Every structure is written in structure tokens, then in C-alpha cells.
Amino acid sequence: MYQHHFISGDAIDLPIGKVVCVGRNYLEHIKELNNDVPKQPLLFIKPSTALCDIQQPIYIPKGHGSCHNELEIAVLIGERLTNSDEKSAKQGILGLGLALDLTLRDVQDQLKADGQPWERAKSFDSSCPMSNFVPVGDIDLERNIQFSMAVNGKLRQQGNSVHMMHSILSLLVNISQxxxxxxxxxxLTGTPKGVGPLEVGDDLDIMLIDHFSVKTKVI
Incomplete structure (x- = not known):
């Protein structure tokens, strides 16, 4: 069963809550999927049952078409945020990590074509493999936060928070309102370009630059 942890391995004594996801927060990713640029942050939610440990083998649902990787900076909330400003939002962050927003792309494309919500494509069990968290005091939110993922030794996604259309703190303010x-x-703060299908047997190398790296496998 999933539990929040710091990169030290220490468990974090917080409940397992909802996962609020931000879509289309990197312009190059919007272009690669030929999507429209949203006028405000595009939000959707994964339930707590979507969370799993990214260090464990990643399960891809069978019989639903392609399942794409979407690697994202993840923000763990440590204090209640309602109608917050950037100062209180910053105080409300406990740690930062990386997560995969696994997406059943064929299912999502059909849902979009039908004008329906995305939950069937985004919110299935174990659709959010989550890393351990770097304590917020050990990472500078105001500087570039870089991250990457290689699949079978080949770089697939490379992101930098400077390229976000909406910054981490502005997202928390917007969501909390x-x-x-x-x-x-x-x-989850959005994914950069480089999404693509994952296959059974793929080896993944995931890195939050200067902080940690994780190896995992698709089953």
C-alpha cells in the first residue's frame, strides 16, 4: 500500500489524499499533441488509489490501447491551502518529487472526441507511480528544477520548471481558489514534450537532477 516517504526513506505522517493534475503546462507538449493552449490551468484529479511506489514495477493495463508516460514534478502539500497567496502556498509545501501521470492515450482520444471527461484514461488504479520526496528546504523553488526520464537507456523526456507556463506557486494559488x-x-505540475507509449519490459531511469535517481521497470 502506498505511503508518502522522504528520500531518506523516512515515512511521512500524512494521510494519502487526492492527486490534482495540471494539463498542458508546457508549450512544447501542447504542440506535440496538437492541443489548444488553455486560457487558465487545466485541472483534473486522480483518486488516492491511483498512487503507487515508482520504485516498484509499473503495471500497464491490458486491452486498452497504448499507455503513455507523462513525467511531472510533484508537490506534496503539508498545510491546508484555501484561497492562498504565493507566500502561504510556499509555506504549505512539504516536499517535491517526481510522478508519472500514466495515460491510456487511445482511451483519452476517444473520450475527448466524445466530449467526455478523462478519468477513464487518467485515474485507473496505479496510474500515478510516485517517487519519494525531497524536503522543500533542500530545493530552491525559485530556481530551475530539472528532471528527466530515459527508456531503455534512451532519453525520452527532459523538463525544466522554467519552461512551465504557470509556476509551481501560481498553480497552488490558482487551485486553492x-x-x-x-x-x-x-x-502534479504538467509534463514536458516527449510523451510516448510504454511497453512491457521497458527499463526506466528517472532523475530529479541534483537530488535523486530511480530505476524501475514496466510489467
Whole structure:
């Protein structure tokens, strides 16, 4: 069963909450999927049952078409945020990590064509493999946060927070003005370009530059 942990391995004594995801926050990713640029942050939610440990083998659902990787900076909320400003939002962050927003792309494309929500493509069990968290005091939110993922030794995604259309703090402010973020919730901040299908047997190397790296496998 999933539990929040720091990169030290210490468990974090917080409940397992919702995962608030931000879509289309990197312009190059918007272009690669030929999507429209949203006028405000595009939000959707994964339930707590979507969370799993990224260090464990990653399960790809069978019989639903292609499942794409979407690597994202993840923000662990440590304090209740309601109608927050950037100062209180910053104080409300407990740690940063990396997550995969696994996406059943064929399912999502059909849902979009039908004008329906994305949950069937985005919110299935174990659709959010999550790393351990770097304590917020050990990472500078104001500087470039770089991350990457290689698949079978070949670089597939490379991101930098400087390329976000909406910064981490502005996202937390925006989200908290719509609904409350609670301790134990996680916010995924969008994926850069380089999404693509994962296959059974793929080896993944995931890195938050200067902080940690994780190796995992698709089953």
C-alpha cells in the first residue's frame, strides 16, 4: 500500500489524499499533441488509489490501447491551502518529487472526441507511480528544477520548471481558489514534450537532477 516517504526513506505522517493534475503546462507538449493552449490551468484529479511506489514495477493495463508516460514534478502539500497567496502556498509545501501521470492515450482520444471527461484514461488504479520526496528546504523553488526520464537507456523526456507556463506557486494559488488542498494531497505540475507509449519490459531511469535517481521497470 502506498505511503508518502522522504528520500531518506523516512515515512511521512500524512494521510494519502487526492492527486490534482495540471494539463498542458508546457508549450512544447501542447504542440506535440496538437492541443489548444488553455486560457487558465487545466485541472483534473486522480483518486488516492491511483498512487503507487515508482520504485516498484509499473503495471500497464491490458486491452486498452497504448499507455503513455507523462513525467511531472510533484508537490506534496503539508498545510491546508484555501484561497492562498504565493507566500502561504510556499509555506504549505512539504516536499517535491517526481510522478508519472500514466495515460491510456487511445482511451483519452476517444473520450475527448466524445466530449467526455478523462478519468477513464487518467485515474485507473496505479496510474500515478510516485517517487519519494525531497524536503522543500533542500530545493530552491525559485530556481530551475530539472528532471528527466530515459527508456531503455534512451532519453525520452527532459523538463525544466522554467519552461512551465504557470509556476509551481501560481498553480497552488490558482487551485486553492477553486478547492481546498489538504495535507497529504499531491499536485502534479504538467509534463514536458516527449510523451510516448510504454511497453512491457521497458527499463526506466528517472532523475530529479541534483537530488535523486530511480530505476524501475514496466510489467
Amino acid at each position: 477553486t478547492f481546498t488542498l489538504l495535507p497529504g494531497d499531491i499536485v
